[in-house]
Amino acid sequence: MFASEANVEELISDFRLDGTTFRYSSFVPRLYNYVKSLGFKPGKILPSRAFCSDENQGYPIIVLAKHFGTFPFNLGRGGAVVAMDRHAPYAEHGEGLVIIQASHVGFESGEKSFGTYSRIHAKENQLGACCGKLSAIVAWYLDQYRIAQSDILVERCGDMLSLRIDNGLLRESRKDGLFLRLKRLVRPDVEGNYVPLHTHSTAKSFITSEGFRRQLADLEPDLQDGESVSIGDYLKPEMFYFRRNLDETVEGRHQQEHNLLYPMPWIVTSHWPLLTAAKINTQVEFDRTLRTVAHSPSFRDKCVFYISGLNIDISPKSGESFPTTKFVPWAAFMRDRKGKRRIIEQTELVALLREQSKENPDQINLEDAIRDMAEAESVVIEAS
Numbered sequence: 191m192f193a194s195e196a197n198v199e200e201l202i203s204d205f206r207l208d209g210t211t212f213r214y215s216s217f218v219p220r221l222y223n224y225v226k227s228l229g230f231k232p233g234k235i236l237p238s239r240a241f242c243s244d245e246n247q248g249y250p251i252i253v254l255a256k257h258f259g260t261f262p263f264n265l266g267r268g269g270a271v272v273a274m275d276r277h278a279p280y281a282e283h284g285e286g287l288v289i290i291q292a293s294h295v296g297f298e299s300g301e302k303s304f305g306t307y308s309r310i311h312a313k314e315n316q317l318g319a320c321c322g323k324l325s326a327i328v329a330w331y332l333d334q335y336r337i338a339q340s341d342i343l344v345e346r347c348g349d350m351l352s353l354r355i356d357n358g359l360l361r362e363s364r365k366d367g368l369f370l371r372l373k374r375l376v377r378p379d380v381e382g383n384y385v386p387l388h389t390h391s392t393a394k395s396f397i398t399s400e401g402f403r404r405q406l407a408d409l410e411p412d413l414q415d416g417e418s419v420s421i422g423d424y425l426k427p428e429m430f431y432f433r434r435n436l437d438e439t440v441e442g443r444h445q446q447e448h449n450l451l452y453p454m455p456w457i458v459t460s461h462w463p464l465l466t467a468a469k470i471n472t473q474v475e476f477d478r479t480l481r482t483v484a485h486s487p488s489f490r491d492k493c494v495f496y497i498s499g500l501n502i503d504i505s506p507k508s509g510e511s512f513p514t515t516k517f518v519p520w521a522a523f524m525r526d527r528k529g530k531r532r533i534i535e536q537t538e539l540v541a542l543l544r545e546q547s548k549e550n551p552d553q554i555n556l557e558d559a560i561r562d563m564a565e566a567e568s569v570v571i572e573a574s
């Protein structure tokens with residue numbers, strides 16, 4: 191789905207958070223009313239969710255159960271990856287199908303920071319990474335990036351600037367690691383080869399390219415002859431990429447990491463890596479799932495509304511039972527009974543949801559439903 195580097199940057203900035211967020215208590219009734227306006231019949235709508243397995247994804251599920259009058263089908267694998275091999279049983283269980291897919295990220299309202307969440311059931315309410323699965327994936331790449339930031343030195347040799355690059359980063363035969371796009375950083379010789387200016391015991395120095403030298407304009411005046419400094423934040427996402435030996439099986443154990451591999455340089459260099467990773471995972475999953483929803487024979491003769499977005503889990507304060515989860519819509523896809531399809535992009539989707547009422551006369555009272563179940567006449571279970 192990522193055709194170019196510009197495409198990654200555009201996609202990240204297109205997924206806006208300003209003026210696009212809904213509390214779940216407002217999002218779900220609006221979604222219900224919207225699909226009803228499309229002709230979905232009350233009582234015959236089965237929602238499904240593809241969320242991460244964290245306990246903090248439970249509040250959205252409760253709200254979905256209340257407004258749709260049924261527990262949502264579980265269409266998700268850990269890390270909010272859509273389990274496409276469950277399309278057939280899901281489609282069998284409902285007439286109108288509403289799929290909600292969302293990656294998630296924690297938010298601390300005091301610090302106004304993304305990526306952590308207060309685990310109120312843990313000893314001392316400690317802050318934990320959120321999404322924990324994304325954090326575990328991104329940690330290795332962040333580490334590789336930090337090593338490169340410190341192991342590449344900008345040095346002055348007379349009137350030239352050069353880059354002293356650790357040999358470990360230059361070894362092309364590696365299967366895993368951070369690889370530099372040398373053409374963005376250093377000057378080739380007349381034959382287009384990258385020949386070192388100096389060879390050291392564990393590194394090589396190359397003359398910087400004209401383009402990269404311009405990007406070092408702030409740094410250059412402070413650098414004396416023979417002096418060097420780590421490249422640090424001057425190492426930008428378009429200057430490197432990652433390789434990782436991953437299991438390529440579709441929806442296998444590395445599906446989510448696979449989703450993030452190409453855009454990973456933009457994730458590790460972003461201000462909130464886990465927010466960026468969650469947004470990208472949602473975008474890749476939407477793109478990937480849409481085709482199967484559009485073409486799967488399981489959905490023939492069904493109405494399907496598929497919406498993707500981001501769950502922002504705002505840490506509960508002490509005394510609160512659940513997080514105040516917010517939903518940020520990214521895009522939606524609908525397919526009617528006759529196979530007519532439509533994609534709705536973020537701006538239009540937000541406007542469509544805002545137009546809907548957040549009153550839902552069809553919602554159920556969960557307390558009453560639980561009491562009715564407890565008081566219903568007992569059914570005798572007998573094995574014959």
Ligand SMILES: [Zn+2]
Nearest residue numbers: 242321322323
């Ligand atoms: Zn998670």
